[in-house]
Amino acid sequence: MKTPTKCEKCPSNSSGIFCELSSLEHEDVDKHKVINKYKKGQTLFVQGNHPFGIFCISTGNIKVTKVGADGKESIVRLCHGGDIIGHRSLFTEEHYTATATAIEDSEVCFIDKNFILKVINEKPSVSLNIINKLSTDMGKAESKLSSLHQKNVRERLAELLLVLSTSHGKKQEDGRTKIDLKLTREEMATMIGTANETLIRFISEFKDEKLIEQVGKTIIINNEEKLTEWANLPY
Amino acid sequence: MKTPTKCEKCPSNSSGIFCELSSLEHEDVDKHKVINKYKKGQTLFVQGNHPFGIFCISTGNIKVTKVGADGKESIVRLCHGGDIIGHRSLFTEEHYTATATAIEDSEVCFIDKNFILKVINEKPSVSLNIINKLSTDMGKAESKLSSLHQKNVRERLAELLLVLSTSHGKKQEDGRTKIDLKLTREEMATMIGTANETLIRFISEFKDEKLIEQVGKTIIINNEEKLTEWANLPY
DNA sequence: AGAGGAACCTGATGTAGATCATATTTAATA
């Protein structure tokens, strides 16, 4: 569908918002972007601060979190190679409404606000790609919303494991899928709106039932079919 | 900020995605759109069906719902004049992932897929407006997600009332704000992920505490400050 | 390597809110 132009400085990424530009146009983008490295735990931006551009993830994984009045933190989104973050606040709010933190060492391109607005005005393919990303994220968010209302923790956990399996899964030689993402149980818990103890209990259940396996923090999916059943997905 | 061009056929709406086009361009849009009327309860589109264009709401209120495996329905978004719906699935999915239903008699413009894609390619202001709408909706969705995790029902209800007060509130002569939107308690409950009995209980509490008042389905905000306190908003 | 602190795990207990039941009010329809 798309004709990916290799992005010189983001080698891993052929699914970014600029992927349909010509090499000449790409060079222009390259001139206006900066590559930053973030170590695990470092923040790209913080809730409440002023946005001044967008971030395009090259490598690594970023969590987008919101903290409430009581200081409790929830992960509302996970981003990785090819994803953009910080665009939402750029186009609407005065301040960031969430915090973005690297959950592992990551490389992230930063693009200045003025330049990205210029590109959007000149290159429809870029706007369309941004609209696409936003639409996809929006779909995921609404899906989570209804799950929180309609499903119990066990079902939501099964669903989360399947989602992570799709987004961060790596097929192993033995045919099973390894979720290539090191989240703490606490972090996973906030993704499905539960307490870490509860999450751990259900992970243990799934282990006992041989649906999944754990090697350190890493989770391996043993039985995707059964997990799909338990996730109780709409038709 | 914007220079609203009056949309002939959507008189109520100066905040739509086409509001920055010239009158000539507007005429072109008008030629390619159809106005449809929907009675309360009628659906614009149904989860699972194929999208073939986008809907721009002229008047009325539309609820966007998702039904789960057990048939339980959750409202994930409310739309009214100036909002667009059905765009998300248009740009990403093969099928609609939600159902849109009129919660009161509404007038909605329909714009063909090919034409809207053409406009996006030619008019950056339109893409930017779509990006804006998506970003705003996305922000709301993520905010709801963290609320569901971090707040109890009473807090979420206070928050919902404040949100509805902003989006659908009408200042009365007596200075109080009337929420101009006829939702059933059941519908309101699904918006904050609770059971209708529970929601009704907390509405009663707020009534007892004179924070709100009810005239039929309509809710009137008596004490916005106290409600804001109870909502326990992040800083 | 060894100390200290997270993160992980499991059991016991408490509770917010779901569910069930039923009465009452409101709204739709004939």
Place this chain on the structure above:
DNA sequence: TATTAAATATGATCTACATCAGGTTCCTCT
């Protein structure tokens, strides 16, 4: 306007999950 159905309201009960508490294992840092 009568009839019926749907929405609202409130009480009683039950349960899924949060919270608390304790132990163990895994990291990280010096």
